[in-house]
Amino acid sequence: MSNLGSAERQLRVAIVGSGPSAFYAADDLLKQKLNIKVDMFEKLPVPFGLVRYGVAPDHAKIKNVTKVFEKTAEHPNFSFFGNVTVGKNITVFELQKFYDAIIFAYGAESDRHLGIPGEDLVGSYTATEFVAWYNGHPDFQDHHFDFSHEVAVIVGQGNVAMDVARILCKTPDELKKTDISQHTLEVLAESKIKEVHVYGRRGPAQASFTAPEIKEMGELVDCYPVIDPKDLDLNEASLKEIEDAAFAAKKKNVEILRHFTTIAPNNRNRKFFLHFMRSPIEIIGKGRVQKARFEINRLVGEMGKQKVRGTGKFEEIDCGVLFRSVGYLGIPIKGLPFSANAGVVPNQAGRVMDSEEIYSGWYVAGWIKRGASGIIGTNKPCAEETVNSLIEDLDQLNPCEIPDTAQVIKFLKDREVKVVSFADWKKIDAAEIERGTKLGKTREKFARVTGMLSAI
Ligand code: NAP
Numbered sequence: 001m002s003n004l005g006s007a008e009r010q011l012r013v014a015i016v017g018s019g020p021s022a023f024y025a026a027d028d029l030l031k032q033k034l035n036i037k038v039d040m041f042e043k044l045p046v047p048f049g050l051v052r053y054g055v056a057p058d059h060a061k062i063k064n065v066t067k068v069f070e071k072t073a074e075h076p077n078f079s080f081f082g083n084v085t086v087g088k089n090i091t092v093f094e095l096q097k098f099y100d101a102i103i104f105a106y107g108a109e110s111d112r113h114l115g116i117p118g119e120d121l122v123g124s125y126t127a128t129e130f131v132a133w134y135n136g137h138p139d140f141q142d143h144h145f146d147f148s149h150e151v152a153v154i155v156g157q158g159n160v161a162m163d164v165a166r167i168l169c170k171t172p173d174e175l176k177k178t179d180i181s182q183h184t185l186e187v188l189a190e191s192k193i194k195e196v197h198v199y200g201r202r203g204p205a206q207a208s209f210t211a212p213e214i215k216e217m218g219e220l221v222d223c224y225p226v227i228d229p230k231d232l233d234l235n236e237a238s239l240k241e242i243e244d245a246a247f248a249a250k251k252k253n254v255e256i257l258r259h260f261t262t263i264a265p266n267n268r269n270r271k272f273f274l275h276f277m278r279s280p281i282e283i284i285g286k287g288r289v290q291k292a293r294f295e296i297n298r299l300v301g302e303m304g305k306q307k308v309r310g311t312g313k314f315e316e317i318d319c320g321v322l323f324r325s326v327g328y329l330g331i332p333i334k335g336l337p338f339s340a341n342a343g344v345v346p347n348q349a350g351r352v353m354d355s356e357e358i359y360s361g362w363y364v365a366g367w368i369k370r371g372a373s374g375i376i377g378t379n380k381p382c383a384e385e386t387v388n389s390l391i392e393d394l395d396q397l398n399p400c401e402i403p404d405t406a407q408v409i410k411f412l413k414d415r416e417v418k419v420v421s422f423a424d425w426k427k428i429d430a431a432e433i434e435r436g437t438k439l440g441k442t443r444e445k446f447a448r449v450t451g452m453l454s455a456i
Contacts, residue, residue: 002395004100005034010077011394012403014099016086016333017106018042019049020376021366023069024383025103030075032391037077039099039405043085044138045420045452046428047073049107051376052445053137056163057180058170060442065376073422079405081412082420083449089417092335092362097401098408101361101390104336104352105383108328108343108367114155118283119324122146127160127325134167136181136445138452147191149320153292155280156325157200158208164323165196166216169223169270179436179443196223197273197317199292201308203299204231204257204276205238211252218260223270225260231276232258240303247304278315279308283322291316328372336362344371350386351393361397363390424456431455 005011013029015022018040026038046052048066055062073080086095086106095102111128113119123146132140152168154161167175172189200207207214218225232254234242242251257274278294285291293316297308329343337354339346345364346353352362365386366379374382412419420428428446432455435444446452 002397002399004394004397004399005032005036007035009035009399010403011036011101011397012099012400012405013038013390014095014102015040016095016102016104017049017366017368018047018080018082019105019107019366019379020051020065020069021107021369021379021383022049022103022105023047023072024380025105025365025387026078027068027072028384028387029390030072030077032387034391037079037405038075039079039081039408041081041084041086041090041095043083045083045449045456046425047080047082047422053132053135055135055376056131056167057135057178058166058175059163060178062376078422080420080422080425081408082425083418083453084412087333087335089412089415092333094411096361098404098411100397100400100403101363103350103363103365103386103390104333104345104368105365106333106368108330108372110329110331110343111324112327112329112343114280114324114326116280116282118285118289121283121285121289122287123149123285123289123321124283125321125323127154127156127164127323128328130164130167130323131160134180134184136179136184136447138447138449141183141447145187146321147187147193150192150194151317151319152193152196153317153319153322154196154198154325155292155322156208156327157198157274158325158327159210159213160328161198161323161325162209162213162217164325165198165272166220168193168196169217169220169272171222174221177441179441179445181447182439182441182444183447193321194269195271195273197275197319199275199278199280199294201279201297202277202306203234203238204254204274205234205242205247205250206299206306207250207253207276209253210249211256214253215256217272218256218263220268220270220272222268223272224263224265224268226271226273227257227260229261231274232261235299237301237303237306238299241306244303277308279310281314284316289319289322291318292322328367330368330371342371344368350389360393418453420453420456428452428455
């Protein structure tokens with residue numbers, strides 16, 4: 001029986017990643033009635049992952065959750081190691097020498113592919129890169145988005161598609177006080193986009209967006225929603241679905257969409273179109289995106305289990321840009337088992353495993369554990385399940401060789417890694433808020449790592 005977590009021997013846990021699941025896991029660990037040290041490793045100099053780089057700038061309230069995370073970071077047994085890439089600056093096996101357990105909570109930073117011709121044409125972008133760009137993520141600042149055309153197409157009808165559509169449809173005035181990057185504001189101010197067409201492969205009763213997000217699309221200053229009322233004629237199974245209590249959220253979506261058919265343009269210049277039952281077949285263009293081709297679908301099967309079937313009928317739309325918004329995908333870290341199809345680390349209740357064995361002392365939480373789904377709050381119970389597994393395993397964990405955080409710092413220093421502490425982040429934070437104040441915004445992020453480091 002190990003004495004890990006006791007007064008004599010602190011349990012040492014490394015968390016890889018600093019987004020919501022990482023912070024919820026840290027918080028849950030530090031609330032245990034055990035002696036636990038939590039060190040969090042983040043590849044950027046700044047914390048909060050998808051809250052900082054995924055949540056849309058005009059959804060400021062959602063970002064308030066960082067205040068809860070800051071409280072966790074104040075705990076005396078918590079340390080932040082920013083600007084450290086696990087898998088590059090330190091391998092998972094090297095990390096293991098310093099920690100009794102590791103929780104991988106590094107999210108899903110890549111994107112799913114459609115696997116159709118034309119996906120790589122100029123003007124065909126992923127929603128993930130656009131979101132990261134407008135949120136000032138340093139890895140995406142050299143991306144170029146061409147908004148010199150009037151028609152934009154978005155494939156996929158999740159909440160990320162709604163974020164992308166909203167950012168394209170809002171006026172600069174609606175965005176200028178947010179923490180959207182100043183460069184993005186300047187690019188969007190020149191945008192010629194007049195129509196945004198969002199395509200879903202299933203029907204209005206199956207769309208993945210949630211009610212508050214779709215409702216907002218009917219409340220924009222210079223854009224109004226357009227839906228063909230015929231698209232809202234639901235088949236029998238879909239009608240049954242929306243009357244079922246289990247699908248209450250979908251019923252709300254359909255009600256909002258029905259309301260959209262009554263909204264008048266009121267001199268608004270931009271149009272937000274929703275199209276249903278359309279699967280992307282091809283992105284067409286000579287050298288760049290000029291058209292997108294869809295197959296018209298129908299739904300077959302019983303309520304709750306309906307599947308799409310192509311009808312053999314096709315339609316095309318002329319467009320200048322196309323965003324593929326069909327879901328985020330996790331990426332592997334060397335040494336960790338990985339399921340490429342699902343984009344997750346295989347696990348049982350958060351315990352990392354491959355087809356044969358559980359990897360003792362290794363855990364996952366958040367999107368890299370369960371795939372890219374759910375809202376920020378979904379990560380709390382997910383992280384708690386992982387922490388529960390870790391605590392249950394306490395007696396079987398192998399104590400690490402070097403139980404000393406000072407030695408981790410020395411190890412990284414020897415590798416010439418400039419580690420950023422939470423106190424350093426607070427300096428970056430203050431500098432960003434000050435930069436924002438000068439521009440009349442909540443914050444102007446440093447969009448380059450060098451800028452972040454120079455603020456320390
Ligand atoms: P998502 O909700 O899974 O939506 C993905 C969309 O892509 C769905 O419409 C899906 O259609 C479609 N799709 C997938 N593969 C496709 C294909 N091959 N061809 C055509 N369409 C395809 O993913 P997401 O929008 O990236 O969002 C990720 C998670 O973050 C979600 O849980 C979302 O709610 C959350 N999020 C929340 C907020 C918020 O709360 N404000 C904001 C952003 C994101 P099917 O439904 O038919 O599969």
